Amino acid sequence: MKKSWAGVVAAGVFLTGAGTAAAAAWHELPEMTVQGVYFYEGRYKFNPPGQNHGAFEWAGYLHDAVARDGHNVYMQVRVEGHGAVRYYGKQGRTVSLHKSNWDGAQQYTDDAYIRACVDRGAAQSDLCTAELHYKKN
Numbered sequence: 001m002k003k004s005w006a007g008v009v010a011a012g013v014f015l016t017g018a019g020t021a022a023a024a025a026w027h028e029l030p031e032m033t034v035q036g037v038y039f040y041e042g043r044y045k046f047n048p049p050g051q052n053h054g055a056f057e058w059a060g061y062l063h064d065a066v067a068r069d070g071h072n073v074y075m076q077v078r079v080e081g082h083g084a085v086r087y088y089g090k091q092g093r094t095v096s097l098h099k100s101n102w103d104g105a106q107q108y109t110d111d112a113y114i115r116a117c118v119d120r121g122a123a124q125s126d127l128c129t130a131e132l133h134y135k136k137n
Contacts, residue, residue, distance in 0.1 A: 024048055029060060029114070032129040036118035037073040038063040039129075046109060046136040047100075054108025055100035056134070062116065067092030072119045076128065077101050079109045088119075110136035 029042030042060030047053070056079050064073045072091050078084040080103045089095045102109045112135075117128035 024051060029058065029132070032116040032132070033065070034116070034118070034127055034129045036064070036066045036069060036071060036127060037116045037129070038065045039075065039116040044112075044114075044134060046112075046134075049107040052100055053102040053104070054106065055102035056109045056112035057098075057100045058114060059096075059098040061094055062087075062089040062097055063094040064089055064092050071121070074117050074119055075099075075114065076117055076131075077112065077114045079103055079112045080106065084113075086117075108136070 032039040044058040073089045115131040
């Protein structure tokens with residue numbers, strides 16, 4: 001009796017974990033490119049409440065496509081109604097990024113914006129890709 005009950009509990013725990021994993025599945029981000037910056041092999045997911053702060057989690061490769069121009073590149077991400085956060089790459093190199101963005105006052109994030117940019121300094125405005133908007137289903 002105890003063994004069969006333990007089997008039922010174990011199966012329930014497994015199925016609950018599988019449901020959580022399916023709810024937080026990775027989705028593909030399209031390549032983002034504009035003169036000087038290239039973001040590729042991107043992916044994202046919206047974590048459920050209680051998992052990684054319910055964050056908008058994203059990853060990919062950020063490449064400085066014009067190494068000799070003296071400008072750095074960055075990813076710009078904002079969630080909910082908050083200001084944007086920048087994640088810088090390295091001049092003349094490709095870096096792997098894996099980040100999470102969330103609103104600490106909420107249990108989960110369901111609205112996020114992301115784009116790739118070239119930081120051209122104070123004299124010129126930054127050059128950015130179109131901003132992509134994602135909503136949790």
